């Protein structure tokens with residue numbers, strides 16, 4: 001069984017995340033919690049139960065965490081549902097090995113061998129864009145969960161992904177009985193369901209087809225999952 005910290009690490013973004021969002025590449029501190037987030041979901045545990053964390057969330061980004069926390073505290077006990085109802089969705093019954101990470105769940109960034117990290121290749125007197133790395137000079141290589149690896153964005157570190165994905169990217173799992181929410185990505189359903197005694201609550205309705213985050217609670221902390229947009 002993965003620990004809560006293992007599951008938090010699976011939410012860390014890759015090291016090539018743009019600098020304004022670099023704090024998403026590791027756990028960070030905010031509002032008395034240590035938090036992991038990839039921008040699409042977050043897991044928070046109280047600072048006193050977490051390993052020391054040196055990275056503080058920029059203060060202009062605290063309001064989102066604060067509003068989620070306020071809503072979390074205000075959600076009555078009888079409004080939390082087990083993850084079984086989401087996990088049992090037909091789309092999550094047939095899985096296949098993830099193609100991006102070749103079933104390993106983790107990736108590491110390496111210099112592209114084809115163009116030697118230049119992003120382009122010289123043929124005769126002309127330069128051509130490198131198709132292997134799409135001109136970035138770097139490639140993602142599948143790996144086991146090593147120190148320098150980050151979780152695969154498609155399967156969230158699992159190595160397996162649902163066969164049915166939207167646009168080759170998302171696997172929308174609708175929330176039963178909640179028609180104003182498009183649903184949440186199956187990769188988060190599968191990840192969050194592994195938190196001890198995980199439960200979710202219906203998101204706040206913002207308009208006919210828009211809603212807030214789906215809050216999650218578990219034995220030693222809480223979290224949130226952003227809804228997919230229609």
Ligand SMILES: [Zn+2]
Nearest residue numbers: 112115130133
């Ligand atoms: Zn290349």
Ligand SMILES: [Zn+2]
Nearest residue numbers: 098101152155
């Ligand atoms: Zn993968």
